[in-house]
Amino acid sequence: MSGPQCCSNPPVLNPTGGSGHVQKLGGLDSYLTGSPDSNLAIILISDVFGYEAPNLRYLADKVAAAGYYVIVPDFFHADPYNPDNTSRPVPVWLKDHGPDKGFEAAKPIIDALKGKGVLAIGAAGFCWGAKVVVELAKSRLIQAAVQLHPSFVSVDDIKGVDIPIAILGAEIDHLSPPELLKQFEQVLNAKPGVVDYFVKIFPKVSHGWTVRYSKEDAEAVKAAEEAHQDMLNWFDKHLK
Numbered sequence: 141m142s143g144p145q146c147c148s149n150p151p152v153l154n155p156t157g158g159s160g161h162v163q164k165l166g167g168l169d170s171y172l173t174g175s176p177d178s179n180l181a182i183i184l185i186s187d188v189f190g191y192e193a194p195n196l197r198y199l200a201d202k203v204a205a206a207g208y209y210v211i212v213p214d215f216f217h218a219d220p221y222n223p224d225n226t227s228r229p230v231p232v233w234l235k236d237h238g239p240d241k242g243f244e245a246a247k248p249i250i251d252a253l254k255g256k257g258v259l260a261i262g263a264a265g266f267c268w269g270a271k272v273v274v275e276l277a278k279s280r281l282i283q284a285a286v287q288l289h290p291s292f293v294s295v296d297d298i299k300g301v302d303i304p305i306a307i308l309g310a311e312i313d314h315l316s317p318p319e320l321l322k323q324f325e326q327v328l329n330a331k332p333g334v335v336d337y338f339v340k341i342f343p344k345v346s347h348g349w350t351v352r353y354s355k356e357d358a359e360a361v362k363a364a365e366e367a368h369q370d371m372l373n374w375f376d377k378h379l380k
Contacts, residue, residue, distance in 0.1 A: 158197035166249030174204025185269030190220030
């Protein structure tokens with residue numbers, strides 16, 4: 141994840157973007173959207189650029205419109221990766237913001253959601269966030285998982301998953317190349333009847349395509365929206 145792909149096409153962050161609002165949940169500032177009375181919740185876990193990314197918030201609003209209460213936590217405590225800060229490249233930044241810390245910080249959020257009466261929780265992770273999601277899945281703290289262009293996720297991680305999981309990857313990805321995702325698929329396929337899974341590799345797209353696309357690029361928007369719909373279909377299948 142320390143390569144250039146993880147940091148390409150950085151978004152222009154917007155703290156006031158989206159139709160939801162920001163408030164504390166489980167001790168973290170979080171972008172919340174959708175009905176708080178819904179008993180189905182989705183946690184969207186960002187890439188290194190954090191929870192103020194406009195495309196991520198747009199996606200959160202879209203998921204909320206399907207009937208979910210959606211939470212996008214600020215796992216970086218107002219300190220997302222800044223590509224303009226050359227004194228703090230990704231490996232240095234990660235010392236303060238490893239996915240292991242994200243996993244621990246997600247637990248109080250899940251507890252808070254259960255305290256609100258939420259009956260089923262799904263989580264989707266983008267790049268950095270995919271590692272957090274796989275840890276939540278291995279711990280069975282969620283009921284369904286989606287990884288989108290994952291980073292840091294290993295074959296051993298996938299071996300530990302026994303809840304429904306979808307993995308959406310890019311054809312052009314040095315961090316999680318198609319060869320690795322096919323290994324993930326082989327591991328999941330070896331658990332017939334135990335784990336429902338879905339692995340899909342999108343042609344002609346690069347790492348980060350689901351949240352770091354230009355709305356002016358029709359083909360990029362089409363590919364991102366196809367992945368968004370696959371994600372939503374997965375949650376509809378396993379949470380509703």
